[in-house]
Amino acid sequence: MRVSIDTDRCSGHGRCYVTAPGVFSDDDAGYGQVVGDGSVSDTQLDSVEQAIAACPELAITLERP
Amino acid sequence: MTETVRAFDLADAPMARSRTDGWRWVRDAGEVFQAANGTWMLTSPVAVQYAHRNPDLFSSAKAFDQLGSPVTLIPIAIDPPDHARYRRVLDPMLAPKVINVMDEALRAQARELILAFADRGECDIVDDLARLYPTQVFLTVFGLPLADRDQFIRWAETIIENSGQTLEDLSPELMENALALFAYLQTCIADKRANPGDDMLSRILSIDGDEAWTEEEVLGLCFLFVLAGLDTVTAMIGFMMHELARDPALRRRVIADNSLVQPMIEEVLRLEPPAPMTPRVTTREVEVCGVTIPADSLVMLCLGTVNRDTATFPQADSVDLDQADKGHRAFGGGNHRCLGSHLARRELRIIAEEFHKLIPDYEIAAGLEPEIAWPSGTFHLKHLPIVFAKAATR
Numbered sequence: 001m002r003v004s005i006d007t008d009r010c011s012g013h014g015r016c017y018v019t020a021p022g023v024f025s026d027d028d029a030g031y032g033q034v035v036g037d038g039s040v041s042d043t044q045l046d047s048v049e050q051a052i053a054a055c056p057e058l059a060i061t062l063e064r065p
Numbered sequence: 066m067t068e069t070v071r072a073f074d075l076a077d078a079p080m081a082r083s084r085t086d087g088w089r090w091v092r093d094a095g096e097v098f099q100a101a102n103g104t105w106m107l108t109s110p111v112a113v114q115y116a117h118r119n120p121d122l123f124s125s126a127k128a129f130d131q132l133g134s135p136v137t138l139i140p141i142a143i144d145p146p147d148h149a150r151y152r153r154v155l156d157p158m159l160a161p162k163v164i165n166v167m168d169e170a171l172r173a174q175a176r177e178l179i180l181a182f183a184d185r186g187e188c189d190i191v192d193d194l195a196r197l198y199p200t201q202v203f204l205t206v207f208g209l210p211l212a213d214r215d216q217f218i219r220w221a222e223t224i225i226e227n228s229g230q231t232l233e234d235l236s237p238e239l240m241e242n243a244l245a246l247f248a249y250l251q252t253c254i255a256d257k258r259a260n261p262g263d264d265m266l267s268r269i270l271s272i273d274g275d276e277a278w279t280e281e282e283v284l285g286l287c288f289l290f291v292l293a294g295l296d297t298v299t300a301m302i303g304f305m306m307h308e309l310a311r312d313p314a315l316r317r318r319v320i321a322d323n324s325l326v327q328p329m330i331e332e333v334l335r336l337e338p339p340a341p342m343t344p345r346v347t348t349r350e351v352e353v354c355g356v357t358i359p360a361d362s363l364v365m366l367c368l369g370t371v372n373r374d375t376a377t378f379p380q381a382d383s384v385d386l387d388q389a390d391k392g393h394r395a396f397g398g399g400n401h402r403c404l405g406s407h408l409a410r411r412e413l414r415i416i417a418e419e420f421h422k423l424i425p426d427y428e429i430a431a432g433l434e435p436e437i438a439w440p441s442g443t444f445h446l447k448h449l450p451i452v453f454a455k456a457a458t459r
Contacts, residue, residue, distance in 0.1 A: 009118075011402040012156060015390055018327070029153075030160030030407050054390035056398050057117075 001040040009059035020047035076440040092370040097356040108370040117399030127346035139285035183456040190449040195302035208264025300339035300445030332384040335393035341369035427453035
């Protein structure tokens with residue numbers, strides 16, 4: 001599974017890196033970015049799903065195999 | 066289809082005592098409709114999101130032009146593409162990484178304010194804490210003397226009370242205080258140019274070349290902070306402490322488990338957004354949720370109703386710490402997402418944590434039912450008197 005942020009939609013609310021800090025981090029402007037290549041392990045899945053729901057801009061997509 | 070609710074007058078909403086009643090009343094009027102005064106209301110998540118995602122159709126610049134300000138508010142009164150140029154400069158100055166560096170200094174100031182009344186056994190949260198702290202934080206972030214706090218608050222509160230009129234109708238009180246504030250800020254700007262510090266104002270003034278800001282742009286940014294960054298946080302401190310004061314079980318959970326502080330803050334932001342309706346003006350005829358809105362219409366994006374949408378939030382009208390963050394819109398959305406949102410969240414967090422270290426138990430003074438001023442564009446509790454066991458402060 002791989003997660004990505006639509007940077008056109010992201011407006012820097014910062015909910016993703018608070019909700020799933022291992023998967024997302026904040027860039028120098030406070031906008032969310034994916035850590036590494038965006039791979040999501042089974043143990044991270046719950047927090048990633050919460051981050052997707054927490055994003056007010058609906059900017060996060062999770063690709064499932 | 067044109068859905069128009071001519072009889073709708075927002076001032077009739079039962080908002081003063083209860084935002085639950087008030088927002089339900091607004092939402093029940095429809096998803097997209099025109100109020101009696103001609104203003105259009107977007108009340109559903111889909112409708113508001115459409116406006117947030119289409120800033121070319123819903124202009125913030127045109128809306129703030131109509132509201133009347135002695136100076137162009139930077140960056141809220143700017144539309145794309147110029148808007149992005151300002152945000153590229155400003156966002157990194159108010160990012161969490163920058164706020165982390167200031168955390169201890171801001172925390173110490175909060176502690177000092179709370180200590181001043183901790184041994185009294187009573188206080189008014191609004192007057193003794195919520196009105197003071199956001200201005201201190203602003204002065205700290207901009208590198209201005211804390212000694213100027215009370216004068217600054219007098220200017221800012223008078224400006225806020227008298228703002229919102231049309232351009233032709235700017236009140237003398239607004240102009241007088243705005244000019245006094247501008248004169249003060251111009252002196253500060255000259256000082257910072259001569260002796261730059263490690264602060265936001267100095268960093269903006271240090272930008273040179275083609276990207277350099279004019280003095281009017283700097284004043285426009287400062288004025289936006291005054292209009293949007295002080296009373297909103299004042300309001301949120303009041304609403305947060307109100308919720309914690311009237312719900313001892315909630316308070317005890319938050320004190321016992323620090324990881325619940327942030328979810329508590331998000332829930333209060335969701336339920337009591339201090340700027341719950343943000344204005345836009347349509348740049349051409351536009352259809353929203355099947356309703357046609359003409360060009361040049363004033364449109365209110367109603368964040369208060371979006372935040373209580375029952376399809377999104379199962380416990381729409383109460384604080385529920387177990388209700389995971391479902392993306393509330395207290396800070397708006399799209400390109401104009403509140404510039405100070407990270408700072409505001411930190412201020413609330415610091416206040417909650419530092420208050421509870423000194424005063425863990427408190428309740429609303431007997432016989433009082435806190436109300437907001439209504440009708441009003443921004444929401445805040447006028448007073449919040451609380452009582453508590455006197456803390457040993459030394």
